[in-house]
Amino acid sequence: MAERVPNTSLEQLFRETEWTLRQFAQQVNKLCTERGTPKAYSPQAAWAWLNGTVPPLPIRRLIVEALARRLGRALTLEDAGFPRPEGSANARPGSDVVDDLVDLGRAYVSASRRHVVGAGLFSVALAVPGWQDVVGRAYAVQSNPHAAIGQAEVDSVEAMIDRLQEIDGAFGGQYARPMASAFLVSTVAPYLRASAPDHIRKAMLSSAAMVCYFTGWMAMDEGLHRLAQRYYIKGLELAGAADDHMTYCHVLRGISVQAANLGHGAHAARYANAAADAAPSSTPYMRAFMAGQQAHGYAMTGAKTNALHSLCETERAIDQANSSTGAATGGYSVSTLAYHTAQVRYELGDVKGSVQSLQDHFRLRGEKDSHRSGLIFGGLLAERQLEVGHLDAACATWSGVLDSYPAMHSGRVDDRVRSVVTCLAPYRKNATARHTHERARALLRQKSA
Known part of the structure; x- marks a missing residue:
């Protein structure tokens, strides 16, 4: 059996955190729980990582994320001395942007619970490309010589962006994001492969970047934060390929x-x-x-x-x-x-x-x-009204939010309604507060049923 080689890169980052081994393991456990897959790693496990044990890929990523959050800078698996996973889409120079979009969209159009849980962890270790990293980037795109697009197809994608925005604002990201993902796979990706004059090709790349941006926004609203980040990064790359500086900044x-x-x-x-x-x-x-x-x-x-x-x-x-x-x-x-x-x-x-x-x-x-922003901001207003001691005003504001809540499919709105239960729990002796508290609990139960 080959002797394990200590991971000096990981050890250097660990020393920089000034954590103990117990704190290191606890932070990784915390991220496992945040991801929806609780673990109970011990200080001995952290010691083993430093001494060359290579944990499974999902845990390697959480180790890097824990270090990045502590140190306040983006880190990669390689920075932590871990091997790069084979077939990583983000690590394929010259990869086909259309294939990347299709892979991303198909994985989450009908996401399993396992996929959804894994997509929920926000990563501060994400490497966000600068404009000079993406501007004019040449993608290896396998074109379809039997298909061609023009301004009409660009206009249709832009019109669909408007419709998806309307649906998202009215009903929430949980409702709209699967539609946007499917649109990317079924319509936008084939358009990107089609033959087109250069100005049309760039216009379609810009439109595709905006579809990625709004799909990422919807995923964020769902609470699928890692998925949102992946769409945002793809939007940045597409904007760069289109030489579209404005869309890059928007994303x-x-x-x-x-x-x-x-x-x-x-x-x-x-x-x-x-x-x-x-x-x-x-x-x-x-x-x-x-x-x-x-x-x-x-x-x-x-x-x-x-x-x-x-x-x-x-x-x-x-x-x-x-x-x-x-x-x-x-x-x-x-x-x-x-x-x-x-x-x-x-x-x-x-x-x-x-x-x-x-x-x-x-x-x-x-x-x-948007209707959704009204519910989110209404929830924030009620929380802050309560914070300054205006219980009746807070309950009245929350009641307006709860009136519209059943038709909204938004993780962010769900969070605001959960806060009703938490914030009003100490005030249940007040009849109005108790009624609002119980109403919020009942609506949350209906949503989770």
Whole structure:
């Protein structure tokens, strides 16, 4: 039997964490639980990893994730001294982008419970490619000489993006994401293989990048965070292949939103800053779109001056956009600004100000604001109303959320309804609070049945 060789790369990272062996094993166990596959690794198991034992691939990935979260930087399996898995799509230089899309889509159109559980773990170890890493990247795409596309096919994909967005906003990512995944496999992938003039090919690549972005957004809403990250990375790569800088920045901002939603403030700020720095356009709308997310990311890290500066920049940009077009465009509006203001205020400790800004958001909401966001932000408003001692107001706000909850299929909305149960548990002696608490519990039981 060959003698095991100590994993010096893993040991170096371990020493950098300043963990004990017990803490190392506990962090990996924590990620196993987060992934939905609880384990009970001991300090002896951690010692074995350092001394050359190679655990199964899923555990190797969780070890790397635990280290990356502790050290605050992206790491790869190779960085930790682990072998690269054979057949890794992300490690195939010159791989066929269409094959990658088809593999990704087919795996999750009718995902088994095992697939879904594995897709739920957000990874801070994810290597997000910069613009120079993807711009003009040449993919080996096996073309179909018997098929051709033109502007009509590009227009049809863009129209479908609009429809998928509407379905997602009205009913949630759990409802819409399988449709988007199937659309990528059945329609977009064949279009990418078809013959086309160069300008049509690039337009289709850009449209495909946006489909990946919205599919990733839907997966994030489901709670399938690793899957969302995979779609986002594919969106970045497709935008680069299309030489579409704007779409690249749009997707990168989406990665920041995902990190912020999960409480990873440093990563949210880093991705928001990268998106803003890479943005080729200085239109008022684009400045507002980027600066609002930067403000939220900065506030999460306690960078008050930067957060307030970015928020002021967002306000100025919105004013410019409204004065030049008569209305906000592209999905960023005064209601979105009010939401970002609420988030900044909350992260900086101004809970009452956050409540006021969320109320401003609901006063300013327009027809294009999604039904799902109304439920999510309503849940946040109720939680913060309770936090400042307004129990009756919180229950009234939650009641409005619960009225619309049965028709919504969204992991993020599910989380907000679960918080009703948690937040109101200490107040069940109050009749209104008890009624709202029990109603939320009953609706959650119906959803899980």
